[in-house]
Amino acid sequence: xxxxxxxxxxxxxxxxxxxxxxxxxxxxxxxxxxxxxxxxxxxxxxxxxxxxxxxxxxxxxxxxxxxxxxxxxxxxxxxxxxxxxxxxxxxxxxxxxxxxxxxxxxxxxxxxxxxxxxxxxxxxxxxxxxxxxxxxxxxxxxxxxxxxxxxxxxxxxxxxxxxxxxxxxxxxxxxxxxxxxxxxxxxxxxxxxxxxxxxxxxxxxxxxxxxxxxxxxxxxxxxx
Amino acid sequence: xxxxxxxxxxxxxxxxxxxxxxxxxxxxxxxxxxxxxxxxxxxxxxxxxxxxxxxxxxxxxxxxxxxxxxxxxxxxxxxxxxxxxxxxxxxxxxxxxxxxxxxxxxxxxxxxxxxxxxxxxxxxxxxxxxxxxxxxxxxxxxxxxxxxxxxxxxxxxxxxxxxxxxxxxxxxxxxxxxxxxxxxxxxxxxxxxxxxxxxxxxxxxxxxxxxxxxxxxxxxxx
Numbered sequence: 001x002x003x004x005x006x007x008x009x010x011x012x013x014x015x016x017x018x019x020x021x022x023x024x025x026x027x028x029x030x031x032x033x034x035x036x037x038x039x040x041x042x043x044x045x046x047x048x049x050x051x052x053x054x055x056x057x058x059x060x061x062x063x064x065x066x067x068x069x070x071x072x073x074x075x076x077x078x079x080x081x082x083x084x085x086x087x088x089x090x091x092x093x094x095x096x097x098x099x100x101x102x103x104x105x106x107x108x109x110x111x112x113x114x115x116x117x118x119x120x121x122x123x124x125x126x127x128x129x130x131x132x133x134x135x136x137x138x139x140x141x142x143x144x145x146x147x148x149x150x151x152x153x154x155x156x157x158x159x160x161x162x163x164x165x166x167x168x169x170x171x172x173x174x175x176x177x178x179x180x181x182x183x184x185x186x187x188x189x190x191x192x193x194x195x196x197x198x199x200x201x202x203x204x205x206x207x208x209x210x211x212x213x214x215x216x217x218x219x220x221x222x223x224x
Numbered sequence: 225x226x227x228x229x230x231x232x233x234x235x236x237x238x239x240x241x242x243x244x245x246x247x248x249x250x251x252x253x254x255x256x257x258x259x260x261x262x263x264x265x266x267x268x269x270x271x272x273x274x275x276x277x278x279x280x281x282x283x284x285x286x287x288x289x290x291x292x293x294x295x296x297x298x299x300x301x302x303x304x305x306x307x308x309x310x311x312x313x314x315x316x317x318x319x320x321x322x323x324x325x326x327x328x329x330x331x332x333x334x335x336x337x338x339x340x341x342x343x344x345x346x347x348x349x350x351x352x353x354x355x356x357x358x359x360x361x362x363x364x365x366x367x368x369x370x371x372x373x374x375x376x377x378x379x380x381x382x383x384x385x386x387x388x389x390x391x392x393x394x395x396x397x398x399x400x401x402x403x404x405x406x407x408x409x410x411x412x413x414x415x416x417x418x419x420x421x422x423x424x425x426x427x428x429x430x431x432x433x434x435x436x437x438x439x440x441x442x443x444x445x446x
Binding site for chain 2: 015018019022023025026029030032033045046048049050051052053054055180182183184185186187188189190192193196200203205206207208209210211212213
């Protein structure tokens with residue numbers, strides 16, 4: 001009796017479940033992805049054992065190693081409104097519609113008002129170069145632009161919150177604007193104190209200092 | 225045997241069915257693309273959000289009468305100097321002649337030990353509170369609500385030690401954050417960040433020389 005011949009074909013594997021899973025994950029990651037905003041400066045934050053997460057709605061002041069100050073605020077509409085307020089305050093600042101749009105989607109910036117318009121016109125690589133060269137937002141008492149940005153940022157946030165139908169009570173809790181300071185570990189304290197003093201002049205006393213997480217400690221276990 | 229039956233079956237059902245040709249699609253490129261995207265998104269998402277340390281600064285007090293008065297024996301002062309390791313601590317009131325600055329650091333046996341010693345009773349009470357609440361087996365929300373109030377009362381006790389962190393212009397931010405962090409760990413809520421006095425600065429510099437610590441600004445303009 002002749003032996004039955006086995007069909008000679010490549011063993012086939014059903015890949016459908018794997019592909020399904022693959023696409024599921026892709027969808028998940030696409031939907032949850034939040035892109036890291038473009039950061040003009042590299043800041044090595046100090047570490048702490050605090051496990052508090054950085055709130056969503058923040059006004060972020062970044063101070064790099066040399067004490068240069070950069071400013072950022074959460075929300076596209078807020079940024080638009082803020083720039084509008086800034087133009088009212090400083091009529092010498094000329095910004096077109098197109099530039100406003102670009103400003104609203106931009107991340108953190110560290111330009112003085114005189115260079116802001118050029119900065120907004122510049123392309124990606126020129127901007128990176130300008131970020132390298134900039135002295136940051138001026139904080140000295142003669143030309144305290146940071147103070148103006150903070151003021152306008154706060155007002156813009158309030159206008160935007162009202163437009164979105166939030167009441168004053170809502171804004172007192174987690175929905176309100178928080179103030180974060182992100183500074184390099186080797187920045188001189190003097191530079192940070194200056195920024196904090198500007199905030200304090202505006203009756204803002206509570207800050208979230210951005211840190212990286214280090215392992216927590218249990219002092220009860222340690223002292224035994 | 226089976227062959228025969230099969231053969232018979234073939235003969236009987238004379239109907240010829242149209243061959244069902246499987247439409248075969250090569251899915252490899254699609255799968256490749258999907259996994260490429262997957263890899264990209266996994267790498268591009270920042271999974272760990274940055275953490276923050278909350279610091280509340282006091283209002284600027286201009287009037288001397290409004291300033292907090294505190295008993296000397298409760299006060300501990302941390303001086304943060306220019307260099308990374310220029311960290312000193314002293315207890316009580318500062319006296320340029322008699323106060324000895326004790327060198328410390330932010331390791332396990334440094335400033336934390338000083339604080340734990342100083343804050344022993346408070347820490348014990350906090351620990352008791354934790355065990356007491358744990359024994360009740362509360363839900364997380366209930367636990368937190370009860371804990372917060374009781375904790376606040378303990379750490380703001382009149383007898384709780386007060387820690388003053390004094391800085392100079394050139395103090396490193398890392399040291400200030402470390403100091404704040406240690407205070408959080410050791411349940412010290414009464415605290416302040418102030419500028420260092422001239423006398424304290426002199427004392428600190430003298431001590432740095434004595435200990436032969438490396439100066440941060442050998443080549444600085446000052």
